[in-house]
Amino acid sequence: MNIKFIDLFSGIGGFRIAANQSFKENNISGQCVFSSEIDGYAREEYFANFGEYPSGDIKKIDARLVPDHDLLLAGFPCQPFSIIGNGRGFEDTRGTLFFDIARILDEKRPMAFVLENVKRLVGHDKGKTLEHILGTLRNLGYFVDYKVLNALDYGLPQKRERVFIVGLQKPMVYFWPPKHNHLKPLSEILEKKVHKKHYASEKIVVKRKNRHSSKHTPSIWHENKSGNVSSYPFSCALRAGASYNYLLVNGERRLTPREMLRLQGFPDDFKIVVPDAQIRKQAGNSVPVNAVKAVIDSLIPLLKTELQMSMVSERTKPYRRKNGRRVA
Numbered sequence: 001m002n003i004k005f006i007d008l009f010s011g012i013g014g015f016r017i018a019a020n021q022s023f024k025e026n027n028i029s030g031q032c033v034f035s036s037e038i039d040g041y042a043r044e045e046y047f048a049n050f051g052e053y054p055s056g057d058i059k060k061i062d063a064r065l066v067p068d069h070d071l072l073l074a075g076f077p078c079q080p081f082s083i084i085g086n087g088r089g090f091e092d093t094r095g096t097l098f099f100d101i102a103r104i105l106d107e108k109r110p111m112a113f114v115l116e117n118v119k120r121l122v123g124h125d126k127g128k129t130l131e132h133i134l135g136t137l138r139n140l141g142y143f144v145d146y147k148v149l150n151a152l153d154y155g156l157p158q159k160r161e162r163v164f165i166v167g168l169q170k171p172m173v174y175f176w177p178p179k180h181n182h183l184k185p186l187s188e189i190l191e192k193k194v195h196k197k198h199y200a201s202e203k204i205v206v207k208r209k210n211r212h213s214s215k216h217t218p219s220i221w222h223e224n225k226s227g228n229v230s231s232y233p234f235s236c237a238l239r240a241g242a243s244y245n246y247l248l249v250n251g252e253r254r255l256t257p258r259e260m261l262r263l264q265g266f267p268d269d270f271k272i273v274v275p276d277a278q279i280r281k282q283a284g285n286s287v288p289v290n291a292v293k294a295v296i297d298s299l300i301p302l303l304k305t306e307l308q309m310s311m312v313s314e315r316t317k318p319y320r321r322k323n324g325r326r327v328a
Contacts, residue, residue, distance in 0.1 A: 001028055001307055006066065006110075007035040008074035008101060010054050012045040012282045014264065015073040015116075018292035026300045033067040041278040048273040058100045063107035070303065072113040074101050075287045098133060105140050105167075111306050114295055115165040116287050119148050122163050134165070142167035145174055149295070151265075151288035153179035157186050157234035158263045160288050164295050172302045177294035186218045186233055189262045190249060199253040200245050208251045221251040235263050240284030257283070265289030 003023060007016045016032055023030030035054035037043050047053045055061055076097050105113065122130055130146070137144045144167045151160040154177070166174050200208075208221060214231035222236040223229050223246060235247060238260055247255060257276050258268070260283035272279055 001304065003028055003030050003071055003303060003307070004033045004067070004069040005030065005071040005073055006069045006104075007032055007054070008058060008072065008104070009076050009097070010035045010037040010046060011039075011042050011075065011286050013049055014266070014287040014289050015075060015114075015292055016050065017266065017270075018287070018289045019071075019073060019296055021289075022293050022296040022300060026297070028300065028304075033069055036061060041274045042282055044274055045272075045278075045282060048271045058097070061100075063104045066104055066108055068108060070111045070307070071299075072101070072105060072108075072110045074113070075116040076101055098136075102136055102140065105137070105142070109141075109169065111169050112299060112303060113142070113165075113167045114292070114299065115167075116292065117163050117165075119161040119163055122146075122148060130163075137165070137167050142169060143171050144168075145176075147176050149176075149291050151291050152183065152234060154288070154290040154294050155180050155182055155184055156263060156265050156288055156290050157184055157189060158237065158288065159232075159234060160237040160291075162288065162291065164291075166295065166299065168302060170306060172305070174302065175298055177298045180294075183234070186220065186235075189259055190218055191256055191259060194253060194256055198256055200248055204245055205248075205252050208248065212251065214251065218250055220255075221248045222246070223248075238263060238284045238286075240281045242284070260284075265291075265293075 005019055007013070007019075010016065013035075016035070019030055019032070032050075035046065035050075035052070036056070036058045037046060037054040038057050043053050043056075101113075101115065121133075124130065134144050134146065144165060146163055146165045148161055148163050151158045151162075168174065199205075208223070208229055212221065212229040212231065214221065216231060216233040219231040219233055220235040221229055221231040223243075229251075231251070235255075238255075239246065245254065249255060249259075255263070257272055257279035260280060261270055261272075262268070264283055264286045265288055266286075274282075
């Protein structure tokens with residue numbers, strides 16, 4: 001059994017890694033037949049790890065040219081949906097990147113999709129934005145559900161809440177993955193030897209330690225916009241646009257590129273080929289691999305059922321005769 005999938009807004013491949021891990025554990029052959037990413041540095045990372053460059057700007061890609069696939073995966077950017085709410089249904093999504101997902105779904109009709117976005121999408125414009133997105137997907141003929149999941153509940157020592165949207169072409173019941181009991185400790189995330197460039201200045205370290213004393217070792221200290229400092233035996237959410245000293249290990253140093261990737265669930269054989277500043281941005285924009293894998297794991301039984309039904313349907317198609325031979 002082979003599942004073909006596409007990886008939209010692919011970033012550095014978090015969705016693809018999660019899908020590959022899930023397929024392998026479920027003894028399924030998985031094949032990524034198309035990927036798309038506009039950021040040049042992310043495309044370099046993707047190539048280094050998967051051997052292919054994603055297609056560029058999705059807005060310039062003709063949906064008819066996207067290969068047929070069974071599963072669409074996308075962690076789409078959360079843009080302002082300024083034109084939503086005018087009662088124009090599918091048309092209201094034009095001008096947003098969500099529209100590019102919708103038009104590909106409309107053209108290619110995959111069996112299922114998994115979308116991911118920031119938690120605040122749920123409450124944006126008093127819930128109207130999410131409701132419009134769900135309405136658009138349902139108008140395309142999909143049975144849709146959503147839920148906010150936290151990476152902490154799926155083994156990663158990072159408090160990262162994200163909304164996941166799952167859609168199925170057939171009216172099947174999707175069960176959201178249960179929470180995991182095991183949380184990988186920070187001791188398995190943090191590197192033993194760290195270059196001095198990652199250490200904060202003495203002034204910053206002294207200032208932090210004068211204001212806070214941690215109950216946890218090791219810990220990651222977090223300073224919010226109000227200047228309040230807290231620390232936990234896990235990390236607060238990695239953020240691409242956060243201040244350089246937003247998170248400090250034991251109040252003393254910044255996370256290394258490898259540590260940031262580990263916090264997102266990337267394996268240690270994931271190659272790093274871009275500058276530290278770019279990895280920081282990419283990790284902050286990425287999906288939590290463990291949470292995505294859990295969502296796909298719960299989707300696998302439904303995909304298997306649908307694929308098996310499709311195979312039976314194909315075998316039982318009526319035949320006709322042509323030159324004395326049976327043809328479909």
